[in-house]
């Protein structure tokens with residue numbers, strides 16, 4: 001299976017290294033993804049001019065058995081994975097395939113999906129890929145039961161997000177599954193899909209951050225930012241431990257549900273905080289790749305480009321570390337994080353001098369943004385512990401008051417939008 005890739009590599013530092021390409025594939029747009037295997041320990045300073053070379057210009061150091069895949073979101077690759085699943089999606093009881101086109105979604109009108117009828121209430125959100133509507137389940141036998149759900153409507157159809165959700169149900173401990181988006185059912189049409197999911201009624205973290213921007217304090221109080229950071233670190237930690245990379249961690253992909261209103265203890269260890277991670281559309285299942293796979297593509301369509309993408313280094317879990325940093329930054333400063341390289345160290349722009357706990361935050365961002373390589377990822381649990389200690393020492397007393405105030409602000413905001 002040795003392909004001639006080596007002979008086409010111009011850089012002399014590759015001489016003598018055994019690199020074989022297990023597969024080169026092209027998608028319809030003519031861009032190819034390359035799958036490299038580096039079976040031996042190699043010290044590669046730099047190489048360029050790989051076949052279809054514009055895709056890869058890497059500066060790599062000290063790789064041991066690293067598998068490089070260009071683009072984990074490549075459409076053909078995703079199709080291939082879905083077609084080879086040991087348990088195909090159509091075998092799930094809540095998976096439905098229809099021969100027809102995606103139904104037209106009309107607001108304030110009825111819509112039936114299979115044997116269920118819904119009333120489409122309103123549009124609740126829109127991302128780079130989908131529109132999300134609130135709908136009510138119409139239950140003929142019990143007209144007073146108007147359970148609310150969401151429709152995530154996407155063109156073309158997106159079975160991948162549903163696949164990732166099924167994997168989370170299989171891999172995560174049931175006691176923490178409510179921390180991630182739950183889909184009741186998935187409907188696939190010729191030209192699009194509707195994922196019927198749980199409704200989280202109190203807006204995204206981005207929405208909460210923006211509410212504070214309009215208030216005199218301008219940013220979310222630090223007690224709340226630390227509280228949410230501890231929860232976020234835990235959610236991503238658990239996701240990574242079952243080999244899923246979220247791939248699009250940002251404030252608009254965390255959402256507050258009913259539980260946030262009910263949870264008045266605000267215990268830092270509790271799992272009923274009401275913050276949920278949504279949008280699994282860009283997630284990567286590392287179980288589908290060989291052990292130690294890293295990627296080289298940049299996310300172009302949405303989301304943040306992590307340091308590795310900006311500097312053309314391979315990455316895997318780092319993209320979520322960057323997303324966590326960007327989300328926490330947004331809570332602390334109320335603006336999106338911009339990064340700069342300061343004498344070889346990546347740092348966020350921003351006046352840390354005026355920030356409470358500046359030293360801890362500097363360390364937090366430096367460890368999240370300066371990851372040496374795919375084999376030495378910082379411990380999310382360690383960082384969470386440090387933030388938790390700070391929370392217990394300095395913020396536990398004010399959290400209840402601040403949470404109650406945020407609840408009021410969220411309810412007011414919701415009313416004002418109606």
Ligand SMILES: Nc1ncnc2c1ncn2[C@@H]1O[C@H](COP(=O)(O)OP(=O)(O)O)[C@@H](O)[C@H]1O
Pocket residue numbers: 124125126127128129130131132150152181197198199200201204252253255278279280281
């Ligand atoms: N379950 C949900 N409950 C309430 N709002 C949601 C839900 N899922 C998504 N949204 C809203 O819709 C937006 C887009 O949904 P998302 O799944 O992130 O789609 P995209 O892949 O297009 O980013 C979110 O940022 C959020 O505002």
Ligand SMILES: [Mg+2]
Pocket residue numbers: 127128252253279
């Ligand atoms: Mg999104």
